[in-house]
Amino acid sequence: MLLDRLLEEKSLRAPRGQGALHRVDGGLADELGGFYREQNGVVDLFNDYERDLSHLPPPHDFVAAVARQWGFDPGDDTQYAAIEGAIRATLLVPENSNLRAEVREFASRMKIPEPEGWPPTATAVTKAEHVAANPQIEVVRHYLPAALPACTREFYSFRIRNVGLGELSSTRTPPFRLSYHWTRAQGELRIFEGERATLPRDLAPGDEMTVMVPIATPAEPGEYVLQLRPLEEMLCWHEDQGGDYRVSIQPTVAHAFDDLSHDDAPFDIAEDIAAAERLVAQALPRRERRWRVLEIAGGAFPVSLSACAVAADVVSVDISFALCQLGALIAARRGLGRDHLQFLAADACSLPFAPGTFDALVICAALHHFPDPTALLACLRLLLAPDGVLVVVREPCNPNPFDVDYLRDIGLGINEQQWNLREYGRIFTEAGFRPERTLVRSRCSLSTWLRPAQAPHPERCGAESVGVAGR
Numbered sequence: 140m141l142l143d144r145l146l147e148e149k150s151l152r153a154p155r156g157q158g159a160l161h162r163v164d165g166g167l168a169d170e171l172g173g174f175y176r177e178q179n180g181v182v183d184l185f186n187d188y189e190r191d192l193s194h195l196p197p198p199h200d201f202v203a204a205v206a207r208q209w210g211f212d213p214g215d216d217t218q219y220a221a222i223e224g225a226i227r228a229t230l231l232v233p234e235n236s237n238l239r240a241e242v243r244e245f246a247s248r249m250k251i252p253e254p255e256g257w258p259p260t261a262t263a264v265t266k267a268e269h270v271a272a273n274p275q276i277e278v279v280r281h282y283l284p285a286a287l288p289a290c291t292r293e294f295y296s297f298r299i300r301n302v303g304l305g306e307l308s309s310t311r312t313p314p315f316r317l318s319y320h321w322t323r324a325q326g327e328l329r330i331f332e333g334e335r336a337t338l339p340r341d342l343a344p345g346d347e348m349t350v351m352v353p354i355a356t357p358a359e360p361g362e363y364v365l366q367l368r369p370l371e372e373m374l375c376w377h378e379d380q381g382g383d384y385r386v387s388i389q390p391t392v393a394h395a396f397d398d399l400s401h402d403d404a405p406f407d408i409a410e411d412i413a414a415a416e417r418l419v420a421q422a423l424p425r426r427e428r429r430w431r432v433l434e435i436a437g438g439a440f441p442v443s444l445s446a447c448a449v450a451a452d453v454v455s456v457d458i459s460f461a462l463c464q465l466g467a468l469i470a471a472r473r474g475l476g477r478d479h480l481q482f483l484a485a486d487a488c489s490l491p492f493a494p495g496t497f498d499a500l501v502i503c504a505a506l507h508h509f510p511d512p513t514a515l516l517a518c519l520r521l522l523l524a525p526d527g528v529l530v531v532v533r534e535p536c537n538p539n540p541f542d543v544d545y546l547r548d549i550g551l552g553i554n555e556q557q558w559n560l561r562e563y564g565r566i567f568t569e570a571g572f573r574p575e576r577t578l579v580r581s582r583c584s585l586s587t588w589l590r591p592a593q594a595p596h597p598e599r600c601g602a603e604s605v606g607v608a609g610r
């Protein structure tokens with residue numbers, strides 16, 4: 140039991156710097172008396188909520204529906220208690236609106252209506268009083284490479300924050316949009332009317348969102364500046380906001396993935412999942428010492444499930460205690476006890492493990508949920524042994540702002556994002572990883588093995604920001 144061994148070795152510590160952890164009745168305790176519950180073998184280190192749920196009606200029908208859907212027996216007391224506990228945990232939601240949306244997703248991800256009489260699913264999308272009279276944004280993050288090929292059109296992501304007083308909306312009048320101009324490095328304007336990007340949902344004051352902007356590059360190679368700008372359509376451009384980025388336009392530009400193969404088969408989700416499982420199993424072959432694996436955001440179905448049947452001891456971390464609970468039940472039914480797979484509810488952005496604890500890190504269909512993927516990977520890199528491997532599978536790599544699943548999730552407040560291959564290259568390189576082998580399935584699903592790069596500090600490799608003209 141890897142988690143227990145880590146506890147004994149003192150490689151697993153309390154979150155928020157509260158010292159070592161030790162077992163107490165019903166959970167774990169830290170040195171300052173903090174308590175972390177344990178239910179069905181799942182420890183809850185996220186523990187960021189305090190609400191009394193005893194007034195809520197018992198969710199008998201809902202438990203029965205979950206049990207039916209997943210082939211459990213609601214008449215079995217242990218299974219009933221685990222499912223009910225998992226369901227109640229979806230109501231214990233954290234303050235952070237993005238994490239709240241992730242935790243509350245349980246019911247809809249299970250494709251079962253929520254229990255009657257329970258509070259409705261919180262859409263993290265708070266409604267502001269009024270549309271911004273004077274929109275104000277800041278660009279928080281982008282992954283634009285320093286060099287781009289001429290005469291191409293691709294979506295590039297810019298994460299913006301609404302720093303004004305009103306809501307930003309692309310569906311009200313005048314519609315708020317993002318666009319750009321291209322100037323030569325010396326300042327001469329080359330293209331004024333860039334393509335427009337609309338906000339996939341309204342953006343409340345103080346809120347952040349990643350917007351995919353369709354960028355067409357100039358035909359003529361040379362040194363340029365991309366001026367990203369917000370505008371109110373038919374009214375005005377806000378030339379004092381956005382960002383200016385130096386970009387070298389070249390006839391061709393290689394990307395960061397050396398050993399890249401493509402598979403052009405039509406997208407099939409079951410086959411994509413099966414391929415990801417095969418890839419993880421290949422990355423973690425049988426060897427004398429079992430791999431110590433940390434799966435990030437594993438939900439109820441960690442992709443390393445099959446590897447832990449053979450060669451790996453896995454800790455699967457997810458922010459949702461409910462999904463961890465369900466995952467533990469499902470794994471047990473498949474004959475995978477706690478010996479080789481344990482679930483831990485925690486925020487992957489602040490994991491309480493000692494440096495170098497794991498031989499492998501695995502992340503499936505989840506990197507794009509994190510507001511700052513580079514920061515996440517840079518932190519995770521510290522948990523990895525120097526000769527360890529990072530396996531990233533099933534990440535969307537063909538950005539499409541009109542994708543229905545993307546629009547649904549972002550409407551629920553989930554931090555969905557999509558990046559192109561050049562942007563992924565920059566994210567991995569800046570986090571200190573080097574892609575070793577990469578497969579893009581069906582032109583849209585990225586899977587890659589990466590090694591910690593030699594460089595002790597992440598190297599910058601993106602477009603240099605040169606501020607905003609006129610500010």
Ligand SMILES: C[S@@+](CC[C@H](N)C(=O)[O-])C[C@H]1O[C@@H](n2cnc3c(N)ncnc32)[C@H](O)[C@@H]1O
Nearest residue numbers: 241436437438457458459486487503504505508
């Ligand atoms: C699209 S699901 C992928 C789940 C799983 N890897 C799979 O492929 O089925 C994204 C997962 O990320 C988890 N998640 C989101 N933010 C997280 C965070 N800060 N820490 C840990 N898990 C997080 C969600 O709870 C959710 O289970």
